[in-house]
Amino acid sequence: xxxxxxQAVEKSKPGLQQVGSVALVGAGPGARDLITLRGVQRLxxxxxxxxxxxxxxxxxxxxxxxxxxxYVGKAPGSHHWPQKKTSQALVSFAARGKRVVRLKCGxxxxxxxxxxxxxxxxxxxxxxxxxxGVTAAxxxxxxxxxxxxxxxxxxxxxxATGQTAKEEGxxxxxxxxxxxxxxxxxxxxxxxxxxxNELIDAGLDTQVSIDIVxxxxxxxxxxxxxxxxxxxxxxxxxxxxxxxxxxxxxxKSKTPEKSQSTVKEFR
Amino acid sequence: xxxxxxQAVEKSKPGLQQVGSVALVGAGPGARDLITLRGVQRLxxxxxxxxxxxxxxxxxxxxxxxxxxxYVGKAPGSHHWPQKKTSQALVSFAARGKRVVRLKCGxxxxxxxxxxxxxxxxxxxxxxxxxxGVTAAxxxxxxxxxxxxxxxxxxxxxxATGQTAKEEGxxxxxxxxxxxxxxxxxxxxxxxxxxxNELIDAGLDTQVSIDIVxxxxxxxxxxxxxxxxxxxxxxxxxxxxxxxxxxxxxxKSKTPEKSQSTVKEFR
Numbered sequence: 001x002x003x004x005x006x007q008a009v010e011k012s013k014p015g016l017q018q019v020g021s022v023a024l025v026g027a028g029p030g031a032r033d034l035i036t037l038r039g040v041q042r043l044x045x046x047x048x049x050x051x052x053x054x055x056x057x058x059x060x061x062x063x064x065x066x067x068x069x070x071y072v073g074k075a076p077g078s079h080h081w082p083q084k085k086t087s088q089a090l091v092s093f094a095a096r097g098k099r100v101v102r103l104k105c106g107x108x109x110x111x112x113x114x115x116x117x118x119x120x121x122x123x124x125x126x127x128x129x130x131x132x133g134v135t136a137a138x139x140x141x142x143x144x145x146x147x148x149x150x151x152x153x154x155x156x157x158x159x160a161t162g163q164t165a166k167e168e169g170x171x172x173x174x175x176x177x178x179x180x181x182x183x184x185x186x187x188x189x190x191x192x193x194x195x196x197n198e199l200i201d202a203g204l205d206t207q208v209s210i211d212i213v214x215x216x217x218x219x220x221x222x223x224x225x226x227x228x229x230x231x232x233x234x235x236x237x238x239x240x241x242x243x244x245x246x247x248x249x250x251x252k253s254k255t256p257e258k259s260q261s262t263v264k265e266f267r
Numbered sequence: 268x269x270x271x272x273x274q275a276v277e278k279s280k281p282g283l284q285q286v287g288s289v290a291l292v293g294a295g296p297g298a299r300d301l302i303t304l305r306g307v308q309r310l311x312x313x314x315x316x317x318x319x320x321x322x323x324x325x326x327x328x329x330x331x332x333x334x335x336x337x338y339v340g341k342a343p344g345s346h347h348w349p350q351k352k353t354s355q356a357l358v359s360f361a362a363r364g365k366r367v368v369r370l371k372c373g374x375x376x377x378x379x380x381x382x383x384x385x386x387x388x389x390x391x392x393x394x395x396x397x398x399x400g401v402t403a404a405x406x407x408x409x410x411x412x413x414x415x416x417x418x419x420x421x422x423x424x425x426x427a428t429g430q431t432a433k434e435e436g437x438x439x440x441x442x443x444x445x446x447x448x449x450x451x452x453x454x455x456x457x458x459x460x461x462x463x464n465e466l467i468d469a470g471l472d473t474q475v476s477i478d479i480v481x482x483x484x485x486x487x488x489x490x491x492x493x494x495x496x497x498x499x500x501x502x503x504x505x506x507x508x509x510x511x512x513x514x515x516x517x518x519k520s521k522t523p524e525k526s527q528s529t530v531k532e533f534r
Contacts (some may be wrong), residue, residue, distance in 0.1 A: 033304040109408040109415035130409035132401045142377040144399035155431045156439060159424040172423055176443045244290035
């Protein structure tokens, strides 16, 4: 096993991380083995790693023991680094010739709020690279033994956030929920009441099925299936919390199913 | 480097692949180092691997040398395995006690058409597992040094296909293109004329910026930036072809930019 893996990582493209640069690396959805080979390679090259709350601490074991590990996590309601401080620290370490990894859970492109960091790096002339990762919706869908899109039934996938769903007057997501569409709402549990009400008000309680996957691919994963009318009860009864993906599925030309709830705790 | 990597793969969760089962593994968007550690582990456990046209052949080097490799690719217009034959082969090998990997490019959940395979496995009582991967849109966005979502500017991401965009009377994607939305159209180049016309007819030529990334993260990657009115010329001039991701971006409350085209060939 060793030679193939080592060869794979050593032949990692494009090139090795430069001295004095930043790699924004997707750590994947949490499970330590859902990071990419390129992500591992960057961890092993890095001098300093900035990481978030949702990154599996075991992923940090993949870095060189000598790499400095700096927690910049943002637990809701508790002390954390302001975004500006994180951005400045990335610039400052890279400007001193360090190979910096900014480890973000999931894919750095999806709801990871890297714009301010990139802008700071650009302004300071620091080279950077984005290493894509497995986004939480992919992991959650796989955990349900299913697919995000299904040809002819659900050809379009929308990714949105609980924040979007909560904003007053923001009805974007409900307008985008058409027959043949699945919406994956990231961090949707906090917006559950709003989401349920919007669905019910739109008359979609029977057409739209709901799957919630909390902590996908982790040892305390929980999955639940419900309808808008049973969603709040389901969340309360099974104490489902964020981080979670809430899938709203409106299949094309399908007879509405009977309302039902099922919950499965992990494995 | 070796011990951490080996330990990472050996501790791969959940468990090792069972004898007589199928793992649908996301190979990532093409570059060999964008597969996950769990994907590598499944390749190294497998007795037989079924793979597609878009999978980087170098990824197969990560499997055990003794694993049987079976090409079931579907080059447009040429001879290929019918879907039914592939599904039956998965069942047949697993039923004979083999550990089977069905390697799919990107994430098996996104436009990978695995439903028929899963249905066949379910019908035959063969256990299966889906190993998520990095989807092409994430890789393409990273190749542009950008993000798929941008807080406050582009909070919603829609994934659609060229097939959806081509279907007569299917105006789903254009209705979903609202301010604050980015649409990633997979295999969009074949539907370019239709897409350009829909955008122009909707009066969106200046509001919606277009980025096309062909063969993201591969050595022959091409990226292009254009508008609906210049898209067909851009595609023809630079001979951009599928596999490609076409991003249509309609930012929130932003002054329309001047129409302009730029093209960058890889690195």
